[in-house]
Amino acid sequence: MDNQSGSTNGTIQKAASNAIAGLEAAVRNSRAEFVARLPEYYKTLDHAAEAAMGEGILAPSVDEVMFIAHRIAGVGKTLGFPDLGDSARQTETAIAAYRCEQDSTVLRDISFSKIRHLAGLIEAICAAHGKCVS
Amino acid sequence: MPPGETAAETRDSAGYRLKRMFSSYSCPSIGGFRIQDQSRATAQLSLFLSIVVSLVNRIPSNIGRLNMKILAVDDDRIVLNLLDGLLKSADFGEVQTCESAERALELIADAQTPFTCFLLDIQMPGMDGIELCEKIREFPKHRDTPILMLTSMSEKTYIDRAFSAGASDYLTKPLDATEIVVRLGIARQLMKERKSLAESTDVIASLIDVLDRTTQHDLEEAIDLGKMEGLLRYPAFENYLYQSGRAALFRSTIFAVKIRNVEDIHRNLPPLEFKAFLQTAASTILDRLKGHDVFITYRGDGEFVGVIPRRGQAILKALDDEIVIAIEESEGKHTAKLPATATLVFGPGASILMPTRGELSKAIWNAVQRVRTRTAPVAQQNQARQGTRDFPAGISRLRQESDDFKEDLRAEFTQLLRDSLQSELGEHRKPSRRRQKKAPASVSKKRQAKASRGDDRKRPGSFSSVNSGKKLHRVKLRAGERIEAYGDENEKLPVSQRVLKVLGYSNG
Secondary structure, eight states, rough: HHHHHHHHHHHHHHHHHHHHHHHHHHHHHHHHHHHHHHHHHHHHHHHHHHHHHHHSSSGGGGGHHHHHHHHHHTTTTTOOOOOHHHHHHHHHHHHHHHHHOTOOHHHHHHHHHHHHHHHHHHHHHHHTTTTTOO | OOTTOOOHHHHOOOOOOHHHHHHHHHSGGGGOOOOOOOHHHHHHHHHHHHHHHHHTTTTTTTTTGOEEEEEEEEEEEEHHHHHHHHHTTTTTTTEEESSSSSHHHHHHHHHHOOOOOEESSSSOOOOOOHHHHHHHHSGGSSSOEEEEEEEGGGGHHHHHHHHTTTEEEEEESSSSSSHHHHHHHHHHHHHHHHHHHHHHHHHHHHHHHHHHTOOOOOOTTTOOOOTTTTTEHHHHHHHHHHHHHHHTTTOOOEEEETTTTTHHHHHHOOHHHHHHHHHHHHHHHHHTTSSSOEEEEOEEEETTEEEGGGGGGHHHHHOOOOEEEOOOOOSSGGGSSSSSSEEEEEEEEEESOOHHHHHHHHEEEEEEHHHHHHOOOHHHHHHHHHHHHHHHHHHHHHHHHHHHHHHHHHHHHHHHHHHHHHHHHHHHHHHHOHHHHHHHHHHHHHHHHHHTTTTTOOOOOBBBOTOOOOSSEEEEEEEEEEEESSOOOTSOOOOOHHHHHHTTTTOO
């Protein structure tokens, strides 16, 4: 029984190490594609932030911002951008809360702040990778 | 095949289950069966073992090498690429990806080999992952297929909905290679266990079918119900009746019990369960007649026949005409069609006046016919009565047969009395030459044997039957002719001599 348990653990460890190796290879292949998307993401986030600052609401572009934050939160950390991933997750959470209580100026301001922070991180990454966001 | 897992172990576990199954059918006879005769036993055992071997060989030896066929659905191409690279590197088998729920449903519907695991992103444009999960569960072949939901932390509120929709597990983003490997490993193990269980279930179901076929009895077959006090096999029961002395069975009653609607029960119960049901019925009958020296037998068609001595007739009459017994929950295919109870119907007993072989056979037949009439549907009973009214010739014929039967009985009983008297005369005086000539050889032998035993001494004023010594208070000889054992006007004469007078053998 112990031998079998040990063998099973060994199998999982081997599979996990193979999976990590496979994931690293996939990350290398996908990273460039992800970075290539970032300028487009930045435009959308920046536009939403400006609109929110002018009109005082996030409503018109909130779904689009949510979608981008969700996308980045899903793979940002995996692709080697942990701060970006965390920021995207916080943005997603803040917007989700704001959508539940759209009358809350506090939640609106937090969401606006998170969007700005996320856009700033994207801008920095794009700059580091020689991508122009303007 | 993963290390630590061998085909032998799989087979061992299947064997273990088979062993358990057989032990539930254990029986003191051959191979777990109680079989009617040796040749049939050998044939059945041989057939059974050959089928068992073929079925066990059907258990796949490569079950440990089970590969998965995974479908990953996410609207983000990057996530799909990461999953594809990760899963293929970890040797999870075939991996397919698609970016929408609609496309996923097409792939599932068109798949030649069904997918064995799904990874679904919850948040997707159009149909989301939860709705897709519900749709996948609508495919009968994917009712139990593992579905792992992919979700970011903020979507945890969706997890309850996902599980309600039929999800098996969930993975959080960002993707963690080790977590994915472990969770998919669990899913694969689950799938393997289900597959093994399904195959074992198939094998066991096949074996049970074989068992049913090899133990199948026709309804009319007089099944041997095994050992039970008071229960005899049918041939043994007949032998018991025919070999017992006349006196032992004199005025005994043959009775029959029939299970109402036994055809339905036989059709819907597996053979072994039907046999167990008959055993319950036999046990119930014997229990009701406990302490009255009753013997019963199963003669097929759901009919039991029994014999109860003279002193037990009262209990037979006191019994209810019908006894309801429970039918145990069946493991067969037709459980739903089975009633919860069955009814044992007692027929009116047939008394044995003259326990000859012919009389006994007739008594059995009469008892069975009576219980059949009682258990027949009402329409049939009315039809039988109507038929009797419509055919007076039939009544005449029956009356004639009845008269003949009575005449035979009289003749036989007369012979019995003659035997008895001859025995007494042998002790008190020599028989007349005329009587000697008439006595058949068999009777002479019996008389000699009895005389040599010297066991036929009688008390004055009593008259005993030949074998048992039981008193016969009043015996009908012919119509209007009686021998009174007590209160005869000429009590000074021994009864034997009075009887001899009536029969015309008196010389004084």
